[in-house]
Amino acid sequence: MSAILSVEHVGVRFGGLVAIADLHFDVAQGEIVSLIGPNGAGKTTAFNVMTGFLKPSQGEVRFRGTSLKGLQPHEITRLGLARTFQRTSVFPDDTVFDNVMIGLHRQGAAGAPGIGRAPVLDALLGRAGASERRLRERAEALLDWVGLSARAQEKAGSLAYGEQRLVGVALALATEPAMLLLDEPVSGMNASETRVFVRLIRQIRERGVTLLLVEHDMPMVMEVSDRIVVLNYGRLIAEGPPDRIRTDPAVIEAYLGQGSAARRAAAEAQEAAHA
Missing domain, CATH: 3.40.50.300 (P-loop containing nucleotide triphosphate hydrolases)
Known part of the structure; x- marks a missing residue:
């Protein structure tokens, strides 16, 4: 590849x-x-x-x-x-849905792919309603993708830390990378x-x-x-690949140092390699 x-x-x-x-x-x-x-x-x-x-x-x-x-x-x-x-970073007092919408608006204003026209330009052309609908549909799809649809109307600050990280993933995916x-x-x-x-x-x-x-x-x-x-x-x-890295003596030493456990793991890995 x-x-x-x-x-x-x-x-x-x-x-x-x-x-x-x-x-x-x-x-x-x-x-x-x-x-x-x-x-x-x-x-x-x-x-x-x-x-x-x-x-x-x-x-x-x-x-x-x-x-x-x-x-x-x-x-x-x-x-x-x-x-x-x-x-x-999330806006803790705004809903999860509104956090994603804020991110989409910012990316739209910056000309990010897949977001459509900048909101200001849409307003000038009388197309703000259509643009907003597209953004809302996009936000709903992103929240569904990362598994936060059920939390969409909850305040972002109430989410567990791991769930807040999913909001960041949704915003990264919004750029269609x-x-x-x-x-x-x-x-x-x-x-x-x-x-x-x-x-x-x-x-x-x-x-x-x-x-x-x-x-x-x-x-x-x-x-x-x-x-x-x-x-x-x-x-x-x-x-x-993972199987090779798991038994690599240099990796074991880097994580565990020169202690007996590291030396023993490295020795076992070498024995397995020559078996």
């Missing part, structure tokens, strides 16, 4: 601190790939480079063959690359909510959207990923 996203020897430095060193990997069209690593490994920094919130010190990111160098986040979104954030980057999507979710979210990820992929995740929930990562890319101290230390 052809690459939809290519991270080409990206480096990020903050003064004398190297946050990312020579990161390089591809994501193929239709894949679900997870970017993992211990705290401080550089995962969110990598996401910020891919989506234009941070400029790399070296290298570049290409999306659908187009270099993203110098592009602003909203320009990257228009190309079809959307993201969520670790912390989802070809690829979606999810930054710690199941953070704050219980086991049941995580299982529901895994199904949502698969449904998103079934609709033709490629996914790249940053996530600390390793059982979830192992279950949902086609491939896993592992960072440690800003460096790529492993890449491959």
Whole structure:
């Protein structure tokens, strides 16, 4: 499969601190790939480079063959690359439905794909009613997609943290992305909510959207990923399918250190590889 996203020897430095060193990997069209690593490994920094919130010190990111160098986040979104954030902000006193409507109005005013004419232009042309109906239908469809239809008229601030994150996913999907980057999507979710979210990820992929995740929930990562890319101290230390990553000695050491459990796991992995 052809690459939809290519991270080409990206480096990020903050003064004398190297946050990312020579990161390089591809994501193929239709894949679900997870970017993992211990705290401080550089995962969110990598996401910020891919989506234009941070400029790399070296290298570049290409999306659908187009270099993203110098592009602003909203320009990257228009190309079809959307993201969520670790912390989802909602308007707590507005309903869940109105939160999504506010997001859709903002994206419409910015000319996001699939949203239709900007509301101000529609008003000038006497088409505000039709535009508003389209936005409401879109909001209803998005809430249904992420499983929040039953909570649509509740105040967003009353939702559990995991459900508030789903509002952020709905807004990212509203841009009709070809690829979606999810930054710690199941953070704050219980086991049941995580299982529901895994199904949502698969449904998103079934609709033709490629996914790249940053996530600390390793059982979830192992279950949902086609491939896993592992960072440690800003460096790529492993890449491959879940079964290979699960037993990779470098990955075990990165997560568990040099303790006896890590050495034993690494030894067992090596024995299994040579069996």
